Amino acid sequence: MKKQVLFFISALVFFGAEAQTSKYIKGGVLDAVEITSSSTETYASYVPANYDERKKWPVVYVFDPKAAGAEAIKGFISGAEDYGYVVIASNIAKNGDYQTNFRHISRLMNEVNDHFSIDPNRIILSGFSGAARLAAASAVLSKNISAVIGCGASFDVGGSYMPVKNTFMYVGVIGDEDFNYIEMLEGVNYLDMRKFDTELIVFKGGHEWPEEEYISKALRSLSVKYMAKGLQKRDDVLLERYYQVDYEEADRLLKKGDLLYSYDAFETMIENFRFFKDVDPVKDKLKEIKRSNLYKAQLSEYRRIVQAESLYRDEYYSFLPGDIELGDTRNLTYWSEEIEKINDLANSPKMENKKMAKRLRGLLAGLAGAYEKQLIPETHAQNLLFVNILYTILLPEEPAPYLKTVQFATMMGKYDMALYYLEDLLKSGYKNIKELDNLEGIALLRISTEYNDLLTKYDLKTRY
Structure with missing residues (x-):
């Protein structure tokens, strides 16, 4: 099966008919475009306002864990318009069986190659959470993917689709309160050891799709990398603009006192722009930051947190x-x-x-x-x-677990336990008697004297 999927995706270097306007709107989103070979599968599309099928365009395929492609595509629009990317977001591929998803992705990519003018050397896969792992797994299989933008998770760690060979660039985007934060740090470090071209973008937030500014930063970085690799025509005017934007962002972090992130941002600039211009001013910034006591303190705190959190995570994965x-x-x-x-x-x-x-x-x-x-x-x-x-x-603070505990305890005949957790819920101020009356599986509990006495104690109307 694995070989078949590899064949399907590897075949995507071929191109079909000219782009048809029914598949896209220049500068706008179509949110439910049917795949020609499968009327039950759809995708959302976005092409820049200056899209011209006479030239080849880089493409970003976007995967959402719930297949909410029309929603996920919104975060890519600004960067796609600014840096010239076609964006295709699947309304089918989602968290679940990889083999099924690979088939969906294969049909989607063949469809896009038939109806859009795509550069086969600049194909990017992106996803959030479990769909980020799907994007990386697809890149491992296909060999025709130039880059992955993984958001909210890294890749199939320890699994069949863990990246081994350096065949694509990787940009990780993660919130500093995301429970997959350590996973992403470890994933990027692993790829660095494997000599992948990597970049890590951290934003303030939790387990969520990044805001468009961070996705735009990822696309901007990839555009610079494409020019460095000769996959995109060098444009010194654009390079200077990208350089200034990145410099201002890194300097803004420095002025805010986020020296750790500022250092990383300046260091990434050196890696990205060293082929095009003198980066000595950026190196001077790094020296300035490195001498700072605040930077040393933040670096020490970062190392402490990573070490401590890694131990917690190991325990949770081992015992839970x-x-x-x-x-x-x-x-x-x-x-x-x-x-x-x-x-x-x-x-x-x-x-x-x-x-x-x-x-x-x-x-x-x-x-x-x-x-x-x-x-x-x-x-x-x-x-x-x-x-x-x-x-x-x-x-x-969440009532649902208490209600389910009451249900399952009653199902097992543990009425004292069910009443205990029901009272805990009522103590918190819970008053939704209609929800309690409709709670399935607690009929025997509901007719008991203890249950009705408990409701009366907390001024709730009893059924019996």
Whole structure:
């Protein structure tokens, strides 16, 4: 199967008919363009206002974890217009089976080659979260992909599609509160050791598609790299403009006191522009930053956080899957203690500790959620009870885990436990009696005296 997919995607160097205007609007988005060979598959398209099919254009294929291509494409429009990229966002490819997605991507890319004027040497894949891993996996298979822009996650770490050979450039874009932040750092470091051409862009935010300015920065960097590799015609006017934009961004970080990110931004400039102009002024900036005590302090704090968070992550990955599979609620004592450590970090005066707390909380919730999706209530009630009690500790302000805990505890005949978590929910001020009345699977609990006494205690109307 793997060889077949490789053949499908490798065949994409061939081109078909001239572009047809029904597939795009210059300077505008079409959000549900049908794939000619499959009327059930669609994509969103954007081409710059000056798009001309007589020349070849670089293309970015965008994948969203929920196949929300029409929504995901919005973040690419500004950069596509400024730097001259065609953008195609799938409304089909999403988190899920790789082989199925590879077939979707193959049909999509063949369709685009038939109807758009695409440069085969400048094909970029991009995605967010699980779809970022899909983008990287597709690049590993195809060999015709020039670059990957991975947002919110890196690649298939330790899996069949982990990058090994340096066949594409990689730009990672990640929020500093994203639970995949450490994964991205480790992924970029791994690619650096493998001699990939990499770049890392960090923004202030969580697990979300980056705002358009960061995607634009990624596209701008790739344009410079394409000129350096001879894949795009050198344009000194554009290069100077790109240089000035990057310099101003790096200098703005310096003036804000974000010396660590400023250093990285200036260092990336040297790598990108050293073939085109004198970068000694940028090197001088690096020397200036490196002498700063603030930079040394920020670097030391960064190293401390990465080391500490990596240990937490290793524990979570090592123990949580087994505990969920076992479903023994006595093991929740350990996780309660771990979450208390996260709460201590969240209450720390140090901003980096607070960010780490958000990332660790997100990681635990994400891991539990991933395993929860694989569980069937009829056969995994004990495991689902474990997961939802964990959620009540991790996300105490959310009512849904309490309600599910009441459901699964009742299903297992653990009425005292169901009443305990129901009272915990009512103590928080929960008043949605209609939701309680419609909660499935608790009929036996609902008719009990203890249940109705509990509702009366918190001034809620009882059914019986």
